[in-house]
Amino acid sequence: MKNIYSGIREQRRDTDTFTDWGGGSIDASERFPKKCLGRADRVFSQGLQCRQTNSVMALLSMEDSVFVLHSPLGCTGCCCMANDWFRVGQLHRGNYAMKNARVIVTNLDNRDIILGGEEKLRKAIRLAYTRYQPKMIFVFTSCSSGIIGDDIEAVVAEVSEEIPSIVVPVHCEGFKSKICASGYDSAFLAFSQYILKDAPKGETENDLLNLFAPPTVSYIDQTEIERILGDIGIRVNYIPFYSSLEKIRKIPNARASSAICKVFADEFMKELYEKYGIPYSHTIMPIGTRNTDKWLLGIAALFDKTAQAQEYIKEEYTKVRPLVEELKSKLSGKRVFICGGTGRSFAAAALIDDFDMKLVGMETPVYDNDTQSDLEYLNRLYGNFTLDIANMMPYEQVNLLSKLKPDVFIGVPVWAAKLGIPTTHILDIKRPTMGYRNLVYLGNKILYQIENPGFNKKIAAHARLPYKKSWYDEDAFKYIK
Ligand code: SF4
Incomplete structure (x- = not known):
């Protein structure tokens, strides 16, 4: 029987997936293949990033679209962040007359929870059409x-008869998965089930790459990635950030697929391979020279351009290496803690190799087969370091940081800043991070924070974290059972 992917990462059959674990990185990499990492859970949890948030973030910049959230009002909280990214993205793309995303919420209340909310959804979809004709x-x-148990499919099928818009359900109920990346998968399942459906392959465009990119990739990173690929003769169909119906319909015509993030569109690329025979490259996020090389060579091989890409890498090195070496002389030996999404954390950890820094700790939301190969590489590079498998558990993070005392924290900086630790971001949709040129910017950003720690020190002097002193002496992983 064909294995149909449900969009819930915990249910994938070809990998074990862990979301709750803490300990040494070498211990983790040895336990995982033996299947003895342990099915743990947290008996105390400080909240998870919701799957719906990722679905909304992935799609909110789609052109000529309206977004209906069939939910209570509170679920729209994430739209503020996604809308901010959308507005900044417009500005970076030269559109100074920025618009807000068009979001309608059905505002499910107590009455709807008892009597059902289908009628509200019908009205919301009709309103979306009459107001905007998307x-x-x-x-x-x-x-x-x-x-x-509202029958979303039935409502969508009924209203679709009345209006010319394509109505696309995105099944992203938060409670069904502890892995927020499942929300990205829900968005891609929606593309394949409601937009592409049984679309034929069409004529292959031999220089065209489907490049799947999460919304957290800045415009300057997008242009750097397109520059690198363009220089070796590969054109990009960039999806879904700032994408359109036309670009989605072009997907089956591409010669190959790849993604900027390792946990983004991986299941969708498998589906495209099975359905249309489109090969794909699934390597790593292009942060740092080693990862950018690996990422580029993976794609180049699909276009028979390996030799050309190798030559190109040499040329890029001649421009970038002297600047990286200069940064390395200043950053060498600095101790780093990294926290980000799974794809970004592991990619950024390898970046530290460029600057000869020392990885002392890492927080990642998920551990699976892909993570295992990345962790084995990092263990060879840095030896043992502390690994926290956690989707947003600040109480564990501050405990670890206060013990490990890194010179710099790379990742979501809120809590580390309150401890007075120099911080910088890699999940930065407004600034450069990826590719060869942007590595220099990123290195300078890290150095700047280390050399100018005053701001975070002042925050630490005036802001208090909400934990008792005794918590910092406890085992950070005390609540993982
Ligand atoms: S977890 Fe559920 S209730 Fe919370 S924002 Fe996500 S969909 Fe809404």
């Missing part, structure tokens, strides 16, 4: 709509 209307489900 090409696409995305309907996001929520915990509430999932728990009460």
Whole structure:
């Protein structure tokens, strides 16, 4: 029987997936293949990033679209962040008359939870059409709509008869997965089930690459990636950030697929291979020279351009290496803690190799087969370091940071800054991070923070974290059982 992917990462059959674990990195990499990492859970949890958030973030910049959240009002909180990214992205792309994303929420309340919310959804989709006449209307489900069992498919099928817009359900109920990347998968499942459906392959465009990119990739990173690929003769169909119906319909015509993030669109690329025979490269995020090389060579091989890419890498090195070496002389030996999404954390950890820094700790939301190969590489590079498998557990993070005392924290900086540790971001949709040129910017950003720690020191002097002193002496992983 064909293995149909449900969009829930915990249910994938070809990998074990862990979301709750803490300990040494070497211990983790030895336990995982023996299947004895342990099915743990946290008996105390400080909240997870919701799957719906990732679905909304992935799609909110789609052109000529309206977004209907079939949820209570509170679920729209994530839209503020995604809308901010959308607005900044417009500005970076030269559009100074920035617009807000068009979001409608059905505002499910107590009454709807008892009597059902289908009528509200019908009205919301009709309103989306009469108000905006978009090409696409995305309907996001929520915990509430999932728990009460509203028949989203039936409502969508019924209203689709009345209006010319393509109505696309995105099944992203938060409670169904502890892995927020499942929300990205829900968005891609929606593309394949409701937009591409049984679309034929069409004529292959031999220089065209489907490049799947999460919304956290800045415009300057997008242009750097397109520059690198363009220089070896590869054109990019960039999806889904600032994408369109036309670009989605072009997907089957590409010669190959790849993604900027390792946990983004990986299941969708498998599906495209099975359905259209489109080969794909699934390597690592292009942060740092080693990863950018690996990422580029993976794609180049699909276009028979390996030799050309190798020559190109040499040329890029001649421009970038002297600057990286200069940064390395200043950053060498600095101790680093990294926290980010799975794809970004592991890619950024290898970046530290460029600057001869020392990895002392890492927080990643998920551990699976892909992570295992990356962790084995990092263990060879740095030896043992502390690994926390956690989707946003600040209480564990501050405990670890106060013990490990890194020279710099790379990742979501809020809590580390309150401890007075120099911080910088790699999940930065407004600044450069990826490719050869942007490595220099990133290195300078890290150095700047280390040399100018005053701001975070002042924050630490005036802001208090909400934990008792005794917590910092406890085992950080005390609540993982
Ligand atoms: S979908 Fe569920 S987890 Fe996500 S914001 Fe709404 S209530 Fe929270």
